[in-house]
Amino acid sequence: MSESAAETCIGCLLWESGRAEIYESVQAHIEKIPLKDRAEDAEYDKRLSYCRACTHLIGGTCMKCGCYPELRAAFRTQRCPAKKW
Ligand code: SF4
Numbered sequence: 303m304s305e306s307a308a309e310t311c312i313g314c315l316l317w318e319s320g321r322a323e324i325y326e327s328v329q330a331h332i333e334k335i336p337l338k339d340r341a342e343d344a345e346y347d348k349r350l351s352y353c354r355a356c357t358h359l360i361g362g363t364c365m366k367c368g369c370y371p372e373l374r375a376a377f378r379t380q381r382c383p384a385k386k387w
Contacts, residue, residue: 310360310361311360311361311362312357312359312360313354313355313356313359314354314359314361314362315350315353315354315359315362315371315372316328316362316370316372317362317372318362319361319362321361321362324362324370325362325372328370328372328373329372331373332372332373332376335376335377338378339377339378339379340376340377340378341375341376341377341378341380342378345378346375346376348387349371349375349382349387350371350372350375352382352386352387353371353375353382353386356384356386358384359371364383366382366383366384367383369383375387
């Protein structure tokens with residue numbers, strides 16, 4: 303996927319937007335989150351399902367707050383800036 307396509311991919315998370323380097327960096331950050339602070343797998347998947355259907359998600363970035371939802375959603379206590387999860 304070209305860089306411009308990745309940047310404009312609406313509804314794509316990092317892993318499917320072609321931004322492999324950033325995706326790998328985000329995954330490395332997630333692995334460093336203590337288990338007690340991480341969202342459960344089912345909750346994580348549910349959160350990202352909301353993001354994938356959200357018009358604020360473009361090229362793997364949440365345009366509402368500028369975060370990478372794959373990272374934000376991994377923290378148990380984090381919330382969606384649009385209150386979707
Ligand atoms: S506004 Fe919420 S649901 Fe939408 S992409 Fe951002 S974190 Fe995900």
